[in-house]
Amino acid sequence: MATSTGSSSSPSAVPPSVATFVPLPLPLPRYPAKFTSSLPCDELSALGHGDGDEPLPDDVLNTPRLVRNAVYSHVNPENQSKGASLLSWNKEIAEAIGISKNKLERTQWTDDEYDDLVKFLTGGGRRLPSAVKDDDKQPRLAEPWALCYGGHQFGYYAGQLGDGRAISLFETENRKTGESWELQIKGAGKTPYSRFADGYAVFRSSLREYLCAEAVAALGVASSRSLALLSTETVVIREEGGEPGSIVCRAAPSWVRFGNFEIFFYRKDRKNLRKLAEYVTDEVFKLPKDDPQEVAHFAEKFRKIDIAKPTEGPETVAAEETQQTTTSPSATAATEGAAEGAPVSEPQHKPLYRNRFANMFEQIAMRTAVMVSGWQSVGFCHGVINTDNMSVLGLTIDYGPYAFLDKYDPGYICNHSDSEGRYAFQQQPGICLWNLGKLALTLENLIGAQERVDDLTWMQEQEEDPEKEKHLKDSAQDIVIEIMNKSFRDVFLKDYRQRMNAKLGLGGPELVRNEDLTSILVPALSWMDDHEVDFHQFFRDLADYKVKGTESVDDNMTEVELFVKKLLSTTIWQARGSTAVEEAKTWMTAYHSRLAQSDELKDDQKRRSRMNKVNPAFVLRNWVAQKVIERATASMKKAESGNKEDDPDKDLLEKLLWMCQHPFGEDQVDGNVDAVEGDAACEVKRNDDGLEVYGEFIGPVPDWGEGLQCSCSS
Incomplete structure (x- = not known):
């Protein structure tokens, strides 16, 4: 019988009724999946995944329940294939995940391939012939699974959540690019994590996710991707009554979230928390192991007795062997304060060792910073930035009540369930930082252990003694806070300035000036808010602004007035058009001056072309x-x-x-x-x-x- 440490049976040993056949034109699945073979499985769903085991029936596997000591549960999608049809197929992502160039288009499939694909993506795949192989004669088998995770929802820890209607089908690798992908269907029926829900998805929500994931990616913001949209004959009951059911097939390199770490942390399951962290460092980020020689050198130079009592490094320690850090009473207080804009204390010198888990957290912080910078620059509102919706890869995932801005309104709330405006547009960077603080809590022991993190006997001793464990957490503070400051705050500001610099037509990253933020961008956004200006149209119309060889705005007021009039509604123009023009001069004076100082920037035609390559004409409003x-x-x-x-x-x-x-x-x-x-x-x-x-x-x-x-x- 299989244990709860992951599915370890060989491909030939898995009963055909448990494994799922993956049909063409889909790419060759990795079997067994690295994720499921590396991490602990739900004990109940592991039954039937060992040699000679009888599989459990779906109504048992999919029954909502509390799942412990597991990162995932094996689960079969509900069969909704009767009468299902493929509504849309994304050949762009099909190519990215490694589908043969001869099968990228729907017109290139045989009737059987179309039917098999639709069945597979709507839960009927187990009835496909398992004898079919691809050219490599490898088994086209997969064992679907659903993730177990917790999370903070609207600021409060909600306990076990998990994939309540999403089921991962298989992993694959693009043989040309080496990129790994995990395919997942959403709306696939109940899982152990569905709680009181039905596991289905309605057509309107599936369509919104299918389109928006592609829209966000095209705008240069990291996102999950969409492969297929399918209709089913399932009638889904929601507040509005019965609605047509649908399934979206989506893809990402990994679906691991902040909440995967949180559930182990709050259950005090340190063993499985470490297993998950090891998997993410090794397989998701592919970070190198800590170098034993580097570890030994650090320990010899800076540690006299115990990591719990680090020695103060001399002020003359070389810069590469010390790190500038900021201190705070606790990592939690520091990150929550930072999210609210609280000042941080003066830096001090202290020898710190960044192990691979600290490097993993740094990667997550930087990727999150770039993601939310992208959201702010393209006017995207996520709507539900709970920790269970936060990807460790910094991908935009779980598209629910999202929106793109229409009129620029920093306080805009796109989710009518968000009565307090926690996830309003202007709150998004701070909320992402707050969420990183919650993730940091789960990793404090691993980060705080510094160079001794792989001394498992020592780690166990520390974690079993509350006082010693507190030393671990204290040791993590400075590292975490530095990452928050440098790898989130600084990366966010740098990336945001570069993105907005390009949107304003002020040149590439090398031309970014700090004063542009205060003298041009912030006043321009304030002006847009005051006069109810469309966020996206502002930048498209600004691209049409012509310098025409003038040196100052005063010499170019006809262009300024034309620009303002195009943006304002008829009512606002008639009521306060002259005021709006005068107020626009407060930032257009600095803007015009920046353009006029450079031969490249004051070339109206070239600047317009560059701006229109980063400012969308079409927005999925x-x-x-x-x-x-x-x-x-x-x-x-x-x-x-x-x-x-x-x-x-x-x-x-x-x-x-x-x-x-x-x-x-x-x-x-x-x-x-x-x-x-x-x-x-x-x-x-x-x-x-x-x-x-x-x-x-x-x-x-x-x-x-x-x-x-x-x-x-x-």
């Missing part, structure tokens, strides 16, 4: 998503009823997917006109601006679409 949901739903109903009338929305999803992946307008289209025009689904047309490809989905926000919010329920 909430009103766009809502309109697509309504029309795509009507189109599906026509198809299901056998309506033979011509359906103008038959290819709507493919058009919107293309728009999400190509958001920048004429400059992007110009670079690939032939390929775009050859795609009949997009029906590309050209006008002077090259934006007709987006049709009705760009332009002013309609009255009914202003301020649309979504909830966490879907």
